[in-house]
Amino acid sequence: xxxxxxxxxxxxxxxxxxxxxxxxxxxxxxxxxxxxxxxxxxxxxxxxxxxxxxxxxxxxxxxxxxxxxxxxxxxxxxxxxxxxxxxxxxxxxxxxxxxxxxxxxxxxxxxxxxxxxxxxxxxxxxxxxxxxxxxxxxxxxxxxxxxxxxxxxxxxxxxxxxxxxxxxxxxxxxxxxxxxxxxxxxxxxxxxxxxxxxxxxxxxxxxxxxxxxxxxxxxxxxxxxxxxxxxxxxxxxxxxxxxxxxxxxxxxxxxxxxxxxxxxxxxxxxxxxxxxxxxxxxxxxxxxxxxxxxxxxxxxxxxxxxxxxxxxxxxxxxxxxxxxxxxxxxxxxxxxxxxxxxxxxxxxxxxxxxxxxxxxxxxxxxxxxxxxxxxxxxxxxxxxxxxxxxxxxxxxxxxxxxxxxxxxxxxxxxxxxxxxxxxxxxxxxxxxxxxxxxxxxxxxxxxxxxxxxxxxxxxxxxxxx
Amino acid sequence: xxxxxxxxxxxxxxxxxxxxxxxxxxxxxxxxxxxxxxxxxxxxxxxxxxxxxxxxxxxxxxxxxxxxxxxxxxxxxxxxxxxxxxxxxxxxxxxxxxxxxxxxxxxxxxxxxxxxxxxxxxxxxxxxxxxxxxxxxxxxxxxxxxxxxxxxxxxxxxxxxxxxxxxxxxxxxxxxxxxxxxxxxxxxxxxxxxxxxxxxxxxxxxxxxxxxxxxxxxxxxxxxxxxxxxxxxxxxxxxxxxxxxxxxxxxxxxxxxxxxxxxxxxxxxxxxxxxxxxxxxxxxxxxxxxxxxxxxxxxxxxxxxxxxxxxxxxxxxxxxxxxxxxxxxxxxxxxxxxxxxxxxxxxxxxxxxxxxxxxxxxxxxxxxxxxx
Ligand SMILES: Cc1cc2nc3c(=O)[nH]c(=O)nc-3n(C[C@H](O)[C@H](O)[C@H](O)COP(=O)(O)OP(=O)(O)OC[C@H]3O[C@@H](n4cnc5c(N)ncnc54)[C@H](O)[C@@H]3O)c2cc1C
Ligand code: SF4
Ligand code: SF4
Numbered sequence: 001x002x003x004x005x006x007x008x009x010x011x012x013x014x015x016x017x018x019x020x021x022x023x024x025x026x027x028x029x030x031x032x033x034x035x036x037x038x039x040x041x042x043x044x045x046x047x048x049x050x051x052x053x054x055x056x057x058x059x060x061x062x063x064x065x066x067x068x069x070x071x072x073x074x075x076x077x078x079x080x081x082x083x084x085x086x087x088x089x090x091x092x093x094x095x096x097x098x099x100x101x102x103x104x105x106x107x108x109x110x111x112x113x114x115x116x117x118x119x120x121x122x123x124x125x126x127x128x129x130x131x132x133x134x135x136x137x138x139x140x141x142x143x144x145x146x147x148x149x150x151x152x153x154x155x156x157x158x159x160x161x162x163x164x165x166x167x168x169x170x171x172x173x174x175x176x177x178x179x180x181x182x183x184x185x186x187x188x189x190x191x192x193x194x195x196x197x198x199x200x201x202x203x204x205x206x207x208x209x210x211x212x213x214x215x216x217x218x219x220x221x222x223x224x225x226x227x228x229x230x231x232x233x234x235x236x237x238x239x240x241x242x243x244x245x246x247x248x249x250x251x252x253x254x255x256x257x258x259x260x261x262x263x264x265x266x267x268x269x270x271x272x273x274x275x276x277x278x279x280x281x282x283x284x285x286x287x288x289x290x291x292x293x294x295x296x297x298x299x300x301x302x303x304x305x306x307x308x309x310x311x312x313x314x315x316x317x318x319x320x321x322x323x324x325x326x327x328x329x330x331x332x333x334x335x336x337x338x339x340x341x342x343x344x345x346x347x348x349x350x351x352x353x354x355x356x357x358x359x360x361x362x363x364x365x366x367x368x369x370x371x372x373x374x375x376x377x378x379x380x381x382x383x384x385x386x387x388x389x390x391x392x393x394x395x396x397x398x399x400x401x402x403x404x405x406x407x408x409x410x411x412x413x414x415x416x417x418x419x420x421x422x423x424x425x426x427x428x429x430x431x432x433x434x435x436x437x438x439x440x441x442x443x444x445x446x447x448x449x450x451x452x453x454x455x456x457x458x459x460x461x462x463x464x465x
Numbered sequence: 466x467x468x469x470x471x472x473x474x475x476x477x478x479x480x481x482x483x484x485x486x487x488x489x490x491x492x493x494x495x496x497x498x499x500x501x502x503x504x505x506x507x508x509x510x511x512x513x514x515x516x517x518x519x520x521x522x523x524x525x526x527x528x529x530x531x532x533x534x535x536x537x538x539x540x541x542x543x544x545x546x547x548x549x550x551x552x553x554x555x556x557x558x559x560x561x562x563x564x565x566x567x568x569x570x571x572x573x574x575x576x577x578x579x580x581x582x583x584x585x586x587x588x589x590x591x592x593x594x595x596x597x598x599x600x601x602x603x604x605x606x607x608x609x610x611x612x613x614x615x616x617x618x619x620x621x622x623x624x625x626x627x628x629x630x631x632x633x634x635x636x637x638x639x640x641x642x643x644x645x646x647x648x649x650x651x652x653x654x655x656x657x658x659x660x661x662x663x664x665x666x667x668x669x670x671x672x673x674x675x676x677x678x679x680x681x682x683x684x685x686x687x688x689x690x691x692x693x694x695x696x697x698x699x700x701x702x703x704x705x706x707x708x709x710x711x712x713x714x715x716x717x718x719x720x721x722x723x724x725x726x727x728x729x730x731x732x733x734x735x736x737x738x739x740x741x742x743x744x745x746x747x748x749x750x751x752x753x754x755x756x757x758x759x760x761x762x763x764x765x766x767x768x769x770x771x772x773x774x775x776x777x778x779x780x781x782x783x784x785x786x787x788x789x790x791x792x793x794x795x796x797x798x799x800x801x802x803x804x805x806x807x808x809x810x811x812x813x814x815x816x817x818x819x820x821x822x823x824x825x826x827x828x829x830x831x832x833x834x835x836x837x
Contacts, residue, residue: 042531128490131487131491132488134525256485258485320485
C-alpha cells in the first residue's frame, strides 16, 4: 500500500511518457518517488497510450531506422515547422539529448520496430514502438514498479500548495475524500488542456464545442492553471495546438489513431455549403496532415466532407469507419444532408478545371486545376467514376501548446524571471517551449522523454539538497 | 455477409486493426491482415488459425475493453478458430462433437476403455490376463499382435482420412491453391516457425498470461507437450519397425530405443499438459474463450492419461496388473486416435498450414510482389 502520510523525495503528477521517464530517472538517481495518475489503470498514460513513434536524432542507421538523422537536420525540421517559434537553445539541447534517448528508453524496456505499413516516409527519422504506445507505457510502468516507484491510479490532483515558487504539497482525490501529499520536489507531467472545452472556448470561441478530442479526457489543464496561478511564467499561444481533420463519427474522447483520414489529397474537401475552401493537393500529405484540423475549425459548424470517387478508394490507409457511398453525387449529398444541387455544382466546377496530367500519388505530380479558386495543385483528377464516396470530418485536437516556461534543467521559471525552487515540468505541459506552433511527427514523445528524464534527474538532485 | 456473429465481429476488429497497425510487429496475424482490405470468412479463418493466442495485442491495445471500441483480438480469434474446427469437420455430421467437446471426448474415452476391458475379459485367457507375463510377446498373449495392429491401424487411418478431408476444405476456403503445399521454402519456414513456436512470444518478451508481467511458461510447456508427443510417436514407430523388420517383439528392455523414447516422451506428456492446464486456469479470463474450455481440457487430459497409463504399464508390466493396465492404456490411445479430428489436436494442423501460407505471403511481400 502506498503511504500518503510519508514525505516523498519526488512527486510526479501525471502518468504518461513524460511522467514515467521522470519517475524512473528520479528513482534511478536514488530518490523515493510517488506518481499520481488521474486515470484508471486501464486508461493510464493519457495521450501516450495513443502514440506510435518518437523522433530522435541518430548518426547512423539502426536495426529499425533506415538511415542517419543528424542533429542539424532535426533542428532544421523543427525551425521549418515552427516557423522559428522555438527556444533555439533549449531545442538544440533537446535534440542533442534525444540521441541518447534511443538507448536510454530501450534500457527501460521499451522496444522498437521498423516503421509501420503505410508510414514509410518516417522510416528514417522516427522510431516506432513495438506494439504501440500502450506497449511502451506497459514497459515503463513495469520498470518503474520493479525499481520501487509508487504509483496511484484514480488519483487526480485537485489543488497544490505553492509558496514563492516552492512546492509544498498537493491535494489528491481519494475516492470521496482527499489527501495531502508532501514531497521534496515536484515534477508536473499532466499534459496540456486539450480536453478542457471551456478553456478551448476562451480562445477559439464557440467553435471549440464542435472539436473532438483525440486522446484522454483527463488532460484538462488543471495543473497548468494552478501553476500559472501560483506565478509560474507562461509560454505559448493558447490557440496553438496539434489538430487534424478526423472522422466526424469519432467519439468525443479517446478515438485515437484509427479515426484519422489520409484521403484529403485524393479528392476535394467541401464545407456544409458544399464550397471548397483550401488547396487539397498543396503538398505531400505528411506535410499537410496537421493543418486540416485548423482549416475545418474555420468552417461553419466546424464540419467538412472529403469527397472522392471509386478510383481513389484503395489508395490510402483504411480507417475505422466505412466511407459514405452513393451512385451519384446528388445521392451522396442527400446522404450527407447537404444540398445536392450545390454539391453537384462544386464537383462539376472542379471537374471542368482539371487539366490533363499523369497521376502519381507517390510524388508531387502534374495533375492540377487551372483557373479555379482555391486551386488543387496536385493529384487533381476528375471526380466522375461511380460509386462516389465521402467522409465527414471535424477538427480533432491532439494536444495544446500553451504551457509553463522551463530552463535547461526542465525547471519551471517564475514570471519574475527566477527559477522555481523545486518545481519541474515535462511533456505537453511545457511543449510550447520548443514547439511554438506547427508539428513534426513524433516530437511530442521526444519532448516528454527528454525533458521527463532531465526533470526526474534534477528533481531527485534537488530533493537531496 | 458472414456465416456467424463471431466472424462478423472478427471482421470489425480486423478493420479497426488495419487502420491502426500498432501491433504489426507482434506476430504474423497483423502483417497478413495488412495485405487485405476486406475480410471474407476464409480470410478470417486463416487469420484466426495464424493467431497463437499469446495475448500481447490485448494488453498492448489502447482500445481493448472497457474502451468503447471493445477490441479483443485474442478472444475473438480464439472463438473464430474453434468455430472453424467445427466448420471444417469431416464428415460434417460430426461437427457437433465440437459443441460440447469436453463431454463428447470424455464419453468416447470412457466407452473406449470400457470396450477394451470388456474385450480383454471376454476374449483373453483369464489365466494369462490375471497373472504376471514376462519375456518377448508378453503383451500379445493378452491381445494378439495382428488384432492390435489392425484395430489401431484402422483407427489411425480413419483419423488421417478425416483430417485430410478437413484440411482440403480449409485450404479451399481460405482461397489458397494446392500448389502452395509443394513449395519447399514455405513448408520449411513453417516447420521452423511451428517447431520453435516463434509467434507464441508476445513479440519477443513472452506471452501475456495472468498479469502484465509477460513470461514464456506456455511456450515451455507447449514444447514439453509437443516434443513429448513426437517422442512417443517415434517410440511407436521404432517399435513397429522392430516388430516387422527385425522380428523383435515387445516388451523391450528399458534401455532399448522404443522404451527410452517412449519414457522421455511420456515424461514430457506428463509435465507439458499439467503446465499448460495450470497456465490456463491462471490466465486472464478476458482473453480466453471460456465456452470452449472443455475442448482444451479434454485434449490435455487425454494426452496426460495416455502418458500416465503408458508409463504405469512400463513400471508394472511384469506384474499381474499388466493385463488390465494394457486394456486401459489401449482404450485411452484408441480414443485419442479416433477423436483426433474432432478435438484440439487439429489446432496444430490448421496452424501449421496457416504458417505455410503466411511464409509464402511474407516472401512475396518482401519481394514486393504483394502489397496492401
Ligand atoms: C491519437 C494520438 C496519437 C499520437 N501519436 C503520437 C506519436 O506517434 N508520436 C508522438 O510523438 N506524439 C504523438 N501524440 C502526442 C503525444 O501523445 C503527446 O505529445 C505525449 O503523449 C505527451 O506525453 P505527456 O506525458 O506529456 O502527456 P500524457 O501522456 O497525456 O500524460 C498526461 C497524464 O496526466 C494525467 N493528468 C492530467 N491531469 C491530472 C491531474 N490533475 N492529476 C493527476 N494526473 C493528471 C493524465 O491522466 C495523463 O495520464 C499523439 C497524440 C494522440 C492523441
Ligand atoms: S489490437 Fe488494438 S493496438 Fe493492436 S492493431 Fe488492433 S486496434 Fe491497434
Ligand atoms: S494474441 Fe498474439 S498471436 Fe494472436 S493476434 Fe494477438 S499478438 Fe498475434
